[in-house]
Amino acid sequence: VPNLAPILPPVAATAQVIRQLSGEEIFLVHISPLIASKDEILRFEGKSRIDLAITFVELRELFTEANIHETDLEYSDFDEPLGYKGSFFPMANGIIQAAEIKEHLHATPVVTVEGEGMIDAIKEFEENIGTIKCHFNLFYKEFLMGRGTSMGGKRILRRSQLISYVNKRFKILDLEQWKRSMEQFKDLNLTRNFTPDDQSLPIPSESRLKKILKDLDQLESADVGCGACGYASCTDFATAIAQGLAIPEMCNTYASRNRQDHIQSLKISNEKLAQAQDALKKSERQAQKEKEAAREASEIVRRMLHKLPSMVVICDQNLKILQTNNSFIEMLGEEAQEINEVVPGLAGADLKTLLPYNFYNLFTYVLSHNESIRNRDLQHEGKLLNVSVFVIEKDKIVGAVIRDMSAPEVQKEEVVKRLNEAIDKNLNLVQQIGFIMGEGAAETERMLNSIIESYELRKDLKDR
Numbered sequence: 001v002p003n004l005a006p007i008l009p010p011v012a013a014t015a016q017v018i019r020q021l022s023g024e025e026i027f028l029v030h031i032s033p034l035i036a037s038k039d040e041i042l043r044f045e046g047k048s049r050i051d052l053a054i055t056f057v058e059l060r061e062l063f064t065e066a067n068i069h070e071t072d073l074e075y076s077d078f079d080e081p082l083g084y085k086g087s088f089f090p091m092a093n094g095i096i097q098a099a100e101i102k103e104h105l106h107a108t109p110v111v112t113v114e115g116e117g118m119i120d121a122i123k124e125f126e127e128n129i130g131t132i133k134c135h136f137n138l139f140y141k142e143f144l145m146g147r148g149t150s151m152g153g154k155r156i157l158r159r160s161q162l163i164s165y166v167n168k169r170f171k172i173l174d175l176e177q178w179k180r181s182m183e184q185f186k187d188l189n190l191t192r193n194f195t196p197d198d199q200s201l202p203i204p205s206e207s208r209l210k211k212i213l214k215d216l217d218q219l220e221s222a223d224v225g226c227g228a229c230g231y232a233s234c235t236d237f238a239t240a241i242a243q244g245l246a247i248p249e250m251c252n253t254y255a256s257r258n259r260q261d262h263i264q265s266l267k268i269s270n271e272k273l274a275q276a277q278d279a280l281k282k283s284e285r286q287a288q289k290e291k292e293a294a295r296e297a298s299e300i301v302r303r304m305l306h307k308l309p310s311m312v313v314i315c316d317q318n319l320k321i322l323q324t325n326n327s328f329i330e331m332l333g334e335e336a337q338e339i340n341e342v343v344p345g346l347a348g349a350d351l352k353t354l355l356p357y358n359f360y361n362l363f364t365y366v367l368s369h370n371e372s373i374r375n376r377d378l379q380h381e382g383k384l385l386n387v388s389v390f391v392i393e394k395d396k397i398v399g400a401v402i403r404d405m406s407a408p409e410v411q412k413e414e415v416v417k418r419l420n421e422a423i424d425k426n427l428n429l430v431q432q433i434g435f436i437m438g439e440g441a442a443e444t445e446r447m448l449n450s451i452i453e454s455y456e457l458r459k460d461l462k463d464r
C-alpha cells in the first residue's frame with residue numbers, strides 16, 4: 001500500500017476542475033468504460049465527488065430509450081478545458097505518454113503490465129524491487145476493452161481508432177490555450193491517500209482441502225496439475241473452491257467424469273421414460289377398449305329399455321330425467337312425445353313437470369330415504385299403474401319400473417300372482433285364525449278389491 005502513487009485518477013481531478021468552474025453543487029456523472037467505476041467513485045469526496053457513474057453500454061441504452069440518434073444531431077466539441085495527451089488514457093501506457101515519461105527501454109523508469117500477469121508482477125515487485133528499480137504501471141484491463149464498452153470489440157482496431165482520433169484532435173488543439181488551462185488549475189489538490197483493506201480470504205483447513213480434492217478425484221496429484229482450470233495445481237484449485245472463487249466444474253477431468261455420469265443417468269432416464277410411455281400407450285389402448293365396451297353395453301341397455309313393455313324412467317337427485325324408454329314417454333302423452341323428438345329420451349327434463357305430485361313424490365321419498373318402494377298401485381290418467389321405485393346410486397340416482405295394470409299380459413300375470421298371494425295369506429290366516437281373523441279378512445278384501453278394480457278399468461277401456 002505505501003508504494004501506491006498518491007495521486008487522484010483523471011476522473012476525480014476533472015471533478016475538481018468542473019467544481020472550480022461551475023460551483024460546488026453541480027451534479028457530476030462519470031461515463032466510463034469500466035463497470036468498476038461504479039464502486040470507485042464512492043471513494044471520492046468533497047470537491048472530487050462524483051455523483052453517478054454509468055457505462056458506455058448504459059449510455060447507449062439511454063440514447064435508445066430517449067430515441068436519440070447520432071445522425072440526427074449536430075457535432076459539438078467538448079467544453080474547455082480540453083485534454084491533450086490525456087486522450088491516450090484508455091490505453092495501458094497512455095498515462096505514461098500523457099505524463100511525458102520516457103518509454104525507451106534503456107531509459108524508462110516505469111514498467112507497464114496489463115492483464116492477468118499484473119498479479120505476478122506485484123509479487124515480483126515485492127520480492128525484487130532492489131533489482132528492478134522501476135515504477136510499475138499496472139492495468140488488469142485496458143480501458144479500451146473495459147466491461148462497460150460494447151461486447152465483441154477488437155483491441156488492436158480500437159487502439160488504432162483511438163490513435164487516429166487523438167492525432168485529429170492534436171491538429172486542431174490550441175496548445176497555448178491548453179497551457180493556460182493547466183496554469184489555471186495547477187493549484188488543485190490532486191493528492192490522495194490509501195489505507196490497507198485486507199480482502200484476502202481465509203486459508204481453508206487441510207481436511208477441507210482433502211475432501212474437495214477427493215471429490216475432484218485429484219487426491220493423488222494434488223501438488224501438480226494440468227492447469228486447464230487456470231490454477232497452478234489441483235491444491236490451488238481446491239483452495240479457490242473452498243474460498244468460493246471457483247466451482248468444481250472448472251476442472252476438466254471432474255467435468256468430463258460428471259458428463260459421463262450425466263450421460264449414463266440420462267440414458268437410464270430415457271429408458272425408463274420409454275418404458276413409461278409404452279405402459280401409458282398400453283393403458284390408453286386398454287382404457288379405449290373399456291370405453292368402447294362401456295359404450296356398447298350402454299347402447300344395448302338403452303335398446304333393451306326401449307323394447308321393454310313396462311315403462312322405465314331413471315332420474316337424478318334433482319328429479320331430472322337421465323334415461324327413459326318409449327313406453328314411459330307414450331304414457332306421458334303427445335306433448336312429451338313431441339319433446340322426445342327434439343330431446344331424445346327427454347334427457348334433463350324435470351319429472352315434477354311431467355308427473356303429478358303423488359307420482360313423483362315416490363321418487364322423492366326413495367331418494368331421501370334410500371329405501372325402495374315396490375309394487376305401489378297408482379291411478380294416473382284413468383289407468384291403474386303398478387309402480388316400483390328403487391335406488392340405483394345412494395342419494396343420487398333412482399329408477400322406476402311402471403306397469404300398466406290394464407295391459408292384458410300384465411293383467412293375467414297380476415291376477416295369478418295376486419290370487420296366489422291371497423291364497424297363501426289366507427292359508428296363513430286360517431292357521432292363525434284364532435287371534436288375527438279380522439285382520440286377515442281385511443287383507444283378503446283389499447287384494448280382491450284391487451283385482452276387481454283392475455278388471456273394471458279394463459272393461460271401461462274396452463267399452464270406450
Ligand code: SF4
Pocket residue numbers: 216218224225226227228229230231232233234237250251252253254
Ligand atoms: S483442471 Fe483439474 S486436474 Fe487440472 S489442475 Fe485443475 S484441478 Fe487439477
